Amino acid sequence: MKRPELLIPAGSLEVLKTAVNYGADAVYIGGEAFGLRAKAKNFGPEEMAEGIRFAHENGVRVYVTANILAHNQDLSEAEAYFLQLKGLRTRDGECAAPDALIISDPGMFMRAKKVWPEAEIHISTQANNTNYDTYNFWHGLGAKRVVAGRELSLAEIQEIRRRIPEEMEIECFVHGAMCISYSGRCLLSNYFTGRDANQGACTHPCRWKYAVMEETRPGEYFPVYENERGTFLFNSRDLCMIEHIPDLVAAGIDSFKIEGRMKTALYVATVARTYRKAIDDYLESEEKYRANMEWYRKEIGMCTYRQFSTGFYYGKPDENAQIYDASTYRSDAVYLGTVYEKDAAGRVRMEQRNKFCAGDRIEIMKPDGRDVPASVEKMEDAAGCMVDSAPHPKQVLWLTLSDGADVGDLLRIRKEGNGQ
Numbered sequence: 001m002k003r004p005e006l007l008i009p010a011g012s013l014e015v016l017k018t019a020v021n022y023g024a025d026a027v028y029i030g031g032e033a034f035g036l037r038a039k040a041k042n043f044g045p046e047e048m049a050e051g052i053r054f055a056h057e058n059g060v061r062v063y064v065t066a067n068i069l070a071h072n073q074d075l076s077e078a079e080a081y082f083l084q085l086k087g088l089r090t091r092d093g094e095c096a097a098p099d100a101l102i103i104s105d106p107g108m109f110m111r112a113k114k115v116w117p118e119a120e121i122h123i124s125t126q127a128n129n130t131n132y133d134t135y136n137f138w139h140g141l142g143a144k145r146v147v148a149g150r151e152l153s154l155a156e157i158q159e160i161r162r163r164i165p166e167e168m169e170i171e172c173f174v175h176g177a178m179c180i181s182y183s184g185r186c187l188l189s190n191y192f193t194g195r196d197a198n199q200g201a202c203t204h205p206c207r208w209k210y211a212v213m214e215e216t217r218p219g220e221y222f223p224v225y226e227n228e229r230g231t232f233l234f235n236s237r238d239l240c241m242i243e244h245i246p247d248l249v250a251a252g253i254d255s256f257k258i259e260g261r262m263k264t265a266l267y268v269a270t271v272a273r274t275y276r277k278a279i280d281d282y283l284e285s286e287e288k289y290r291a292n293m294e295w296y297r298k299e300i301g302m303c304t305y306r307q308f309s310t311g312f313y314y315g316k317p318d319e320n321a322q323i324y325d326a327s328t329y330r331s332d333a334v335y336l337g338t339v340y341e342k343d344a345a346g347r348v349r350m351e352q353r354n355k356f357c358a359g360d361r362i363e364i365m366k367p368d369g370r371d372v373p374a375s376v377e378k379m380e381d382a383a384g385c386m387v388d389s390a391p392h393p394k395q396v397l398w399l400t401l402s403d404g405a406d407v408g409d410l411l412r413i414r415k416e417g418n419g420q
């Protein structure tokens with residue numbers, strides 16, 4: 001059985017390292033230009049080189065997004081950007097070029113091929129890839145992989161697999177936010193706010209509240225009943241395929257892609273670790289995969305999500321699968337921080353991300369799947385002074401825990417009613 005790639009998003013160097021530590025086969029990131037997540041931290045050249053070096057040392061591939069829909073003024077700058085990526089070096093002078101570029105615009109594709117002919121190019125979902133002739137078109141131009149539109153069913157993906165060359169790769173989203181627009185190509189953001197979603201500045205108007213008004217009766221709003229929290233006409237559930245790994249493998253998908261370059265390290269660690277274990281368990285035996293299903297379900301709830309559905313994979317979703325009663329995220333755990341250092345006395349250094357206190361019961365989340373309960377016995381600030389809590393965001397702390405944490409572990413608190 002072919003082993004699918006687990007492809008994880010990273011919006012910063014910290015999150016990239018988390019993705020690598022927690023089971024990614026590949027990571028996709030954005031530079032400071034030409035990606036569709038302009039509000040993410042993204043990577044400058046030095047950070048990108050360091051991230052690619054770290055990933056390659058751990059056998060993980062890195063793909064860089066350049067998937068905007070380019071305007072005229074973007075094209076010459078894009079050439080310079082692709083040349084910069086091609087020549088990327090670490091501080092020690094080692095090659096740190098990315099393993100592939102993710103592109104949607106044919107003009108950007110041509111510019112990349114012009115200045116970097118040997119580059120591996122993946123065609124973004126923004127290119128609206130929904131049939132096998134589109135895949136064959138891009139293959140003929142030299143693309144290695146095409147990312148399927150989220151509108152496709154598993155049956156359609158299976159047919160594409162049958163009708164494209166064996167070496168052509170199919171990448172599909174298996175987890176994360178869905179968009180109401182065709183393969184994510186949204187016009188609402190530009191219309192309402194002047195911020196172009198197709199150039200990385202989406203304001204997510206699909207998450208806003210809306211009312212209905214008839215044009216001859218201005219100011220008279222007609223009720224669209226959903227619940228007391230409001231009406232979210234466009235707001236879709238998040239995609240989650242953790243319970244359907246066998247069907248994804250059977251469809252011939254080469255890369256399982258997680259959405260979320262704006263997400264936290266906790267989200268990335270949780271989703272990467274859960275899908276890593278689910279994929280590995282299934283490839284070992286379907287019985288093991290089925291036996292661990294409850295763990296997958298519980299664990300995936302530890303990261304932020306809206307509510308889950310299977311999207312379009314099993315045909316057109318019904319109304320209940322696509323529309324729900326609130327735009328707010330939920331999560332069954334709170335991210336405290338990542339362990340960056342451990343000293344000879346066993347203390348661990350971390351950067352606080354949410355408030356917690358000395359004496360709290362927390363959980364040490366380890367890359368191998370273990371969740372180790374522990375108590376915070378002592379907290380010290382960067383100057384070595386004892387503190388009872390950490391009120392300041394990103395405050396550096398040294399912790400003495402009742403059980404051992406290691407560099408790279410994440411610390412979290414389970415919310416009340418979820419096993420804590």
